[in-house]
Amino acid sequence: xxxxxxxxxxxxxxxxxxxxxxxxxxxxxxxxxxxxxxxxxxxxxxxxxxxxxxxxxxxxxxxxxxxxxxxxxxxxxxxxxxxxxxxxxxxxxxxxxxxxxxxxxxxxxxxxxxxxxxxxxxxxxxxxxxxxxxxxxxxxxxxxxxxxxxxxxxxxxx
Amino acid sequence: xxxxxxxxxxxxxxxxxxxxxxxxxxxxxxxxxxxxxxxxxxxxxxxxxxxxxxxxxxxxxxxxxxxxxxxxxxxxxxxxxxxxxxxxxxxxxxxxxxxxxxxxxx
Amino acid sequence: xxxxxxxxxxxxxxxxxxxxxxxxxxxxxxxxxxxxxxxxxxxxxxxxxxxxxxxxxxxxxxxxxxxxxxxxxxxxxxxxxxxxxxxxxxxxxxxxxxxxxxxxxxxxxxxxxxxxxxxxxxxxxxxxxxxxxxxxxxxxxxxxxxxxxxxxxxxxxxxxxxxxxxxxxxxxxxxxxxxxxxxxxxxxxxxxxxxxxxxxxxxxxxxxxxxxxxxxxxxxxxxxxxxxxxxxxxxxxxxxxxxxxxxxxxxxxxxxxxxxxxx
Numbered sequence: 465x466x467x468x469x470x471x472x473x474x475x476x477x478x479x480x481x482x483x484x485x486x487x488x489x490x491x492x493x494x495x496x497x498x499x500x501x502x503x504x505x506x507x508x509x510x511x512x513x514x515x516x517x518x519x520x521x522x523x524x525x526x527x528x529x530x531x532x533x534x535x536x537x538x539x540x541x542x543x544x545x546x547x548x549x550x551x552x553x554x555x556x557x558x559x560x561x562x563x564x565x566x567x568x569x570x571x572x573x574x575x576x577x578x579x580x581x582x583x584x585x586x587x588x589x590x591x592x593x594x595x596x597x598x599x600x601x602x603x604x605x606x607x608x609x610x611x612x613x614x615x616x617x618x619x620x621x622x
Numbered sequence: 623x624x625x626x627x628x629x630x631x632x633x634x635x636x637x638x639x640x641x642x643x644x645x646x647x648x649x650x651x652x653x654x655x656x657x658x659x660x661x662x663x664x665x666x667x668x669x670x671x672x673x674x675x676x677x678x679x680x681x682x683x684x685x686x687x688x689x690x691x692x693x694x695x696x697x698x699x700x701x702x703x704x705x706x707x708x709x710x711x712x713x714x715x716x717x718x719x720x721x722x723x724x725x726x727x728x
Numbered sequence: 729x730x731x732x733x734x735x736x737x738x739x740x741x742x743x744x745x746x747x748x749x750x751x752x753x754x755x756x757x758x759x760x761x762x763x764x765x766x767x768x769x770x771x772x773x774x775x776x777x778x779x780x781x782x783x784x785x786x787x788x789x790x791x792x793x794x795x796x797x798x799x800x801x802x803x804x805x806x807x808x809x810x811x812x813x814x815x816x817x818x819x820x821x822x823x824x825x826x827x828x829x830x831x832x833x834x835x836x837x838x839x840x841x842x843x844x845x846x847x848x849x850x851x852x853x854x855x856x857x858x859x860x861x862x863x864x865x866x867x868x869x870x871x872x873x874x875x876x877x878x879x880x881x882x883x884x885x886x887x888x889x890x891x892x893x894x895x896x897x898x899x900x901x902x903x904x905x906x907x908x909x910x911x912x913x914x915x916x917x918x919x920x921x922x923x924x925x926x927x928x929x930x931x932x933x934x935x936x937x938x939x940x941x942x943x944x945x946x947x948x949x950x951x952x953x954x955x956x957x958x959x960x961x962x963x964x965x966x967x968x969x970x971x972x973x974x975x976x977x978x979x980x981x982x983x984x985x986x987x988x989x990x991x
Contacts, residue, residue, distance in 0.1 A: 625786045625787075625789055625790055627780060627785055627786060627789065629780035643780045643781060645780065645781065645783065645785070645786060646786075647783075647786040647790075649940075649941075650940075690940065691783075691940035691941065692783040692786060692940070692941075694781055694783070696781075
């Protein structure tokens, strides 16, 4: 479990009520930690430190309007010759509004041939998704996409 | 063992960049869903995926709850020599699922 | 959030549809019939079309393994009687539900699988929506992919098809909606951001993105019925097979896509 895991965040009131009701063990309130643009910034900072990120060289491909937030096709392509001296080291994907800001972190090397990968992600709501690529020379490049998420009309209730 | 579906071209030319596709059956429970009585369903996801090519690591991914159920990951590698690609998925409980694919490089 | 969204679209729908008008049940002209595949995004269609990317194929592979596994006190595998499914069961799913003489009623594919287990393997039935039953039905249905939907011309099915049609056309539930109102009369229009499909059973069992798993036609019908705020019959209720029979008639000639991917 990473220390960015914020599943359990007891409020003071909850602890007091819990302690009063049950004596020893405090009642833990499970609250959804909604990510915000700030949480996302903090997560990005944690991964790449103080360095500045430039827009460009990265192409993040996500449909701008998706039928269902549960499974969204996402692919990333980074311009790079992928030689032993000039390659993409890592690609990190972040989101703005899911309970957690991290999506996936990929480590690559010259053997990749192409700095491309794809996967399927979940987005809890319409939001921005950001891809940041770390180059072998230490430079950082990014791209972002604003995604609108619609929900199904006939949901399961039982 | 979870069901996996791995797609590696069986043959390639030396130096050719090939695409590898992987799919594995896993619920990827986020930890944010609730059951009928309102309790949280605990997180249970694959958090690590690694691919090696004749023993050398060529791709690594750290996965988070935002990865959809039945994780599908595609990536590229240079076909350097004939041999075996090995795939390893590790989940939060420490369970490991593996798969292999052979490639002939001429 | 979901409950609120449900109420929003429900009230929008009620505003559009006069509450006392009968549902016309003229049906869709054969030339106008289309699979919901056509309305999906490029990415979702790609997910369905690529067997190396379609999550439903994971269940098909599981089904292939189960096909050869001995089961029940008879210690017999499906393969022992049916051999290679690609040969023996080719096109079968496109002809289901079908009449089962011994029980004097129609059964759908899942029902048939459980009858076979009971009669020839002496094995207990697989639970509805269980991984195993879905895997076997996905494997069997996969053998019909590309085949035209061809419900049997069996007179014994007539009363059940009629019951299915009656269910499809009947207004029911808190919103006084019928299946026909949306899927015959308003297909192609939008509901809560999604396009209303015609509702053809061309791709079952289907990997529904909303479920993040494979599911049966019965599960999808239950979602529809609960979405309409009507009473949802239990799994294996006769209403479902009757409705499936009617839907297959309605989709006669359309191409099977199983296992399909849908939002």
